[in-house]
Amino acid sequence: MDMQEAADHADGIMDATLRGIEPEVQWAHGPTTTGSCAVTRRRTVMTVVSAARRGSFLGLVERIWRNRDYRIKGVNNDVDSPAIYAQTGDGFGVTLIIGSEGQAFFEVDSPCVKESEVAESATPPNGPAYEGIYPLPRPNVRSGFWSAGAP
DSSP: OBHHHHHHHHHHHHHHHHHTOSSOOOEEEOOOEEOSSOEEEEEEEOBOOOHHHHHHHHHHHHHHHHHTTOEEEEEEOOSSSOEEEEEOTTSOEEEEEEOGGGOEEEEEEOOSOBOOOOOOOSSOOSSOOOTTOSSOOOOOBOOTTTTTTOO
């Protein structure tokens, strides 16, 4: 597997995870980074996940990953920045971190693969693309479910 194939696989992991979240959340691509032999893809959830719903959001994603036979490597129950860390059967690291203002960040790290060029993701976001904008804005989409109880 080369870096492009790893990036495509990482996109597939995030596609499947985000498809499993009901009700749907809006997301945008975060930066793709490469190292000497690995690639990281990121997606940022633009839907506000309220403090009251964070446990449900984390639990849902954990169930999605367990149903895909990912190994849960760790759970951070921090009130301000909870997270889940998992690993796929083929060695990809999968992370969900909830940051400030209820913004969720997904990250998939490949194992060491053959070096190659890496194109931007071909998966279109389900909201604004924010092309050329970094860092991405704070979460700005309200959900009747995920944002419930948020100011």
